[in-house]
Amino acid sequence: MISKLMFKRRASIAWLALVAISLMPFTALAQTQIKYHSNKYSVQDDVKLGRQAAQEAESQFPMLRDETVRSYVESVGRRLVAAIPSEFQHPEFQYYFKVVNASDINAFALPGGPMYVNRGMIEAAKTEGEMAGVMAHELSHVALRHGTAQATKGQKYGVLAGIAGVAGTIFGGPGVGQLAQAPFAVYVLKFSREYETEADVLGAQIMARAGYDPRDLANMFRTIEQTGGGGGGFLSDHPSPSDRYARINREAEMLRVNGSERGDSREFARIQERLRGYQRAPTMAEIQRGGQRYPVGENTGNYPNNPPSGRVDYPSSRYSSYTIFNGGVQVSVPSNWRQFNENNTVWFVPEGAYGQYNGQAVYTHGASFGVAQTNSRNLQSATQELINNLAQGNNNLRTSGGYQRATMSGRTALFTTLSNTNEATGRPETVQVITTQLRNGQLFYMIAVAPQNERNFNNAFQQILNSIRIND
Numbered sequence: 001m002i003s004k005l006m007f008k009r010r011a012s013i014a015w016l017a018l019v020a021i022s023l024m025p026f027t028a029l030a031q032t033q034i035k036y037h038s039n040k041y042s043v044q045d046d047v048k049l050g051r052q053a054a055q056e057a058e059s060q061f062p063m064l065r066d067e068t069v070r071s072y073v074e075s076v077g078r079r080l081v082a083a084i085p086s087e088f089q090h091p092e093f094q095y096y097f098k099v100v101n102a103s104d105i106n107a108f109a110l111p112g113g114p115m116y117v118n119r120g121m122i123e124a125a126k127t128e129g130e131m132a133g134v135m136a137h138e139l140s141h142v143a144l145r146h147g148t149a150q151a152t153k154g155q156k157y158g159v160l161a162g163i164a165g166v167a168g169t170i171f172g173g174p175g176v177g178q179l180a181q182a183p184f185a186v187y188v189l190k191f192s193r194e195y196e197t198e199a200d201v202l203g204a205q206i207m208a209r210a211g212y213d214p215r216d217l218a219n220m221f222r223t224i225e226q227t228g229g230g231g232g233g234f235l236s237d238h239p240s241p242s243d244r245y246a247r248i249n250r251e252a253e254m255l256r257v258n259g260s261e262r263g264d265s266r267e268f269a270r271i272q273e274r275l276r277g278y279q280r281a282p283t284m285a286e287i288q289r290g291g292q293r294y295p296v297g298e299n300t301g302n303y304p305n306n307p308p309s310g311r312v313d314y315p316s317s318r319y320s321s322y323t324i325f326n327g328g329v330q331v332s333v334p335s336n337w338r339q340f341n342e343n344n345t346v347w348f349v350p351e352g353a354y355g356q357y358n359g360q361a362v363y364t365h366g367a368s369f370g371v372a373q374t375n376s377r378n379l380q381s382a383t384q385e386l387i388n389n390l391a392q393g394n395n396n397l398r399t400s401g402g403y404q405r406a407t408m409s410g411r412t413a414l415f416t417t418l419s420n421t422n423e424a425t426g427r428p429e430t431v432q433v434i435t436t437q438l439r440n441g442q443l444f445y446m447i448a449v450a451p452q453n454e455r456n457f458n459n460a461f462q463q464i465l466n467s468i469r470i471n472d
């Protein structure tokens with residue numbers, strides 16, 4: 001009986017879809033026609049450019065390590081991609097979707113398909129439709145090949161300008177640092193007013209074709225304003241939010257929503273609930289300031305899915321020498337530790353000491369190195385800024401004792417010890433922070449972590465510290 005009813009229901013949906021399809025030509029007449037801009041680049045150039053930019057982006061932005069959330073966003077993205085009008089589809093493009101663990105309400109897509117949706121955007125959206133609206137807008141920039149079209153006009157293209165443009169070099173000399181080159185540029189694609197309007201209009205059309213109410217894209221502007229602005233790149237785009245709101249709603253009147261309407265879903269509510277269970281996401285500004293306690297991105301090699309066992313071998317008495325920050329720093333670490341790079345930070349950790357917990361990468365033993373941009377040029381207050389930043393993502397972090405003078409690479413350094421409870425293992429741990437200043441005023445730091453009762457790691461940390469050579 002039930003199956004029969006289901007069959008009937010399915011059949012009537014199919015019939016409705018048929019009716020909708022046959023009505024499409026009439027509605028298509030009314031909607032705004034959009035055309036490509038002249039573009040001297042090939043479609044393959046878009047793919048190549050986007051791939052490079054994606055690599056940069058993923059080395060700088062912390063990805064949320066939650067497969068449930070990622071695959072949900074991906075499923076919404078797939079539905080939208082399938083709804084891109086055929087004249088704007090490119091078989092060469094490879095659309096994929098990742099979630100950035102940042103609280104700013106933003107999303108961006110790169111030429112050829114990679115899209116990054118901030119966790120803050122998913123949390124702020126009132127409905128799945130609002131989230132889909134932002135994604136449809138970003139997808140439209142990609143489908144219309146706005147990046148390379150803008151480059152064709154000789155304007156600086158946002159992605160590259162954004163990533164490589166803020167090229168404050170930390171370390172001088174030959175082989176000037178790639179890592180250092182890209183402290184979190186403002187990753188905002190600056191498109192012209194005309195392009196933004198096109199992405200809004202095509203975005204609304206894609207929404208309708210995908211079964212979403214296109215007005216949800218407009219509603220997202222209101223939602224962003226209600227949450228106190230902070231729309232980052234998405235809202236600061238000209239034209240003004242109220243003009244965009246009106247324009248999208250005008251377009252929506254000409255559109256027919258395809259099939260049974262999606263807009264809100266229980267799944268969306270579950271995903272938001274899941275995100276609320278996580279520690280607060282850092283803002284892009286905080287990420288930029290540095291002091292990341294953990295490697296958080298996905299390009300950290302074969303980072304295991306399970307939490308760290310916390311059972312690790314003693315540090316080897318043999319040391320391997322590494323050159324990090326593109327020649328800026330030399331350091332020797334026990335040969336049984338391995339290296340991860342991310343967010344302008346380099347980690348050295350033993351096997352068994354790293355893994356994932358609660359959507360984040362964590363480690364129990366090891367040393368990390370980084371460069372932080374601080375407001376203060378005074379070593380002690382700069383160090384305090386770094387520690388405050390560390391503490392923001394770590395509720396259990398406590399200072400225990402003041403600063404001690406130390407030496408790092410022959411220069412004045414400060415040493416301080418913090419106590420923490422490891423999120424993954426629940427064990428008390430000691431966090432030692434050693435800082436010194438680079439010639440350009442930035443703060444170079446080493447953070448050494450081990451469980452409180454495993455003092456045998458202190459020898460290794462001391463040796464590592466002694467081996468550091470800074471060439472700035």
Ligand SMILES: [Zn+2]
Nearest residue numbers: 191196199237
């Ligand atoms: Zn845009």
